[in-house]
Amino acid sequence: MFIGIDIGGTTIKYGLVDDQGRVSTKNSVQTSHIKDDLIHQLVTIIDNYKDEEIDGVGISAPGIIQKNGLMTTAGSIHSLYGTNLKMVLEEKVNLPISIINDANAVAIAEKWIGNAKDFENYLCVVLGTGIGGGIVIDGKLFSGAHGMAGEFGWMLIDRLPKEDIEKVSYNQRAAVVGGLCHQYNLKKHLENLEAEDVDVYDAFEIMNRAKNGEKVAQSVLEQFYTDLSVGLMNLMCNFDPEAILIGGGISENEEFSNQLKQRLEELLSKHESFHRLKNIIQIPIIPTKLQNDAGMIGAVYTLKQFL
Structure with a gap:
């Protein structure tokens, strides 16, 4: 089981995603644009699933994101510019983390279980x-x-x-x-x-x-x-x-x-x-087929490929 997180400028959507791309226990919170507060939000979301057997966390986010997790830009979330979010989170939650651009997440989610199969x-x-x-x-x-x-x-x-x-x-x-x-x-x-x-x-x-x-x-x-x-x-x-x-x-x-x-x-x-x-x-x-869940699904698919 994986945690899927879709960071938007207004809302963070999250849920559990299984090996077939099915999303469950979905929820959302308002996105903080203060860096430390946003990182705390993400850690809290991940910790809330500590009773589940989690293999990793897939995150989609706006902006230009390097393969190593460095966020060159982050859309309207200016406080994340220049932050290696993957490294920061992996140190805090001790789980594999994958971070992908939100539109890229939509594209690859459609390949997995959507209209691009x-x-x-x-x-x-x-x-x-x-x-x-x-x-x-x-x-x-x-x-x-x-x-x-x-x-x-x-x-x-x-x-x-x-x-x-x-x-x-x-x-x-x-x-x-x-x-x-x-x-x-x-x-x-x-x-x-x-x-x-x-x-x-x-x-x-x-x-x-x-x-x-x-x-x-x-x-x-x-x-x-x-x-x-x-x-x-x-x-x-x-x-x-x-x-x-x-x-x-x-x-x-x-x-x-x-x-x-x-x-x-x-x-x-x-x-x-x-x-x-x-x-x-x-x-x-x-x-596209997957709409609101596409970011979470695509981020998890990318993590699965990495693992």
Whole structure:
């Protein structure tokens, strides 16, 4: 039996994961962004399972994570930057620890018991506040020379502005919160500079407003699907995957999936080289299966491979 822990910027999810990837006794706590407090939270979670026969602890976390457990970055949890979390925890709990980037955990969990079981070469794009990614080649995660591979959200997809060029990154144009919701709120403020409390951070609220005829919502959604599709096309020609899995809560929405596939097909048909190969090379866009448990499951799978 293993302990699976998924560290998020807001919540730490955890539970027991067996050899078949089944999760039980799940729970969660609010994430502390103070380093010592966060480490104490993790040690407490692990100690709470001391009556179980635990073989190790698999942890998924945001950021660029080295194979030795050094956290080069940690998303919004700035206090963990530069911390070797694996080493710190192993000294405190005397159990094998494995730490993996959260999007990579989703990708490899899908290979184990999810929608990528039949693929050896595929990509996983996780849509949330930003965009995370996982690259699986020959059935194994590819993390790059510095643990940075799969940071799809950093890609630039538009003409560069003179100032901060990250404004046209995949994160700020095609993520859910940092992209769709951010762009919607910008346009709503421009529409009425004196408007108050117009900020919306729910993709489905924007989709509903578009259905009800709101022009700003319709315009932003149209651009969102276009930007997301452009990024997927770039990934297709760079990696030639068997499939691209889309994760994050929005991926469960049928309307989102249908609209994305429709826009992607439209753009592929307008790209001469892609269009020429449409009957020869097909790369399906598939939602992930495991959703909220994927981080825990993927982290444990990685630990199992190490052990």
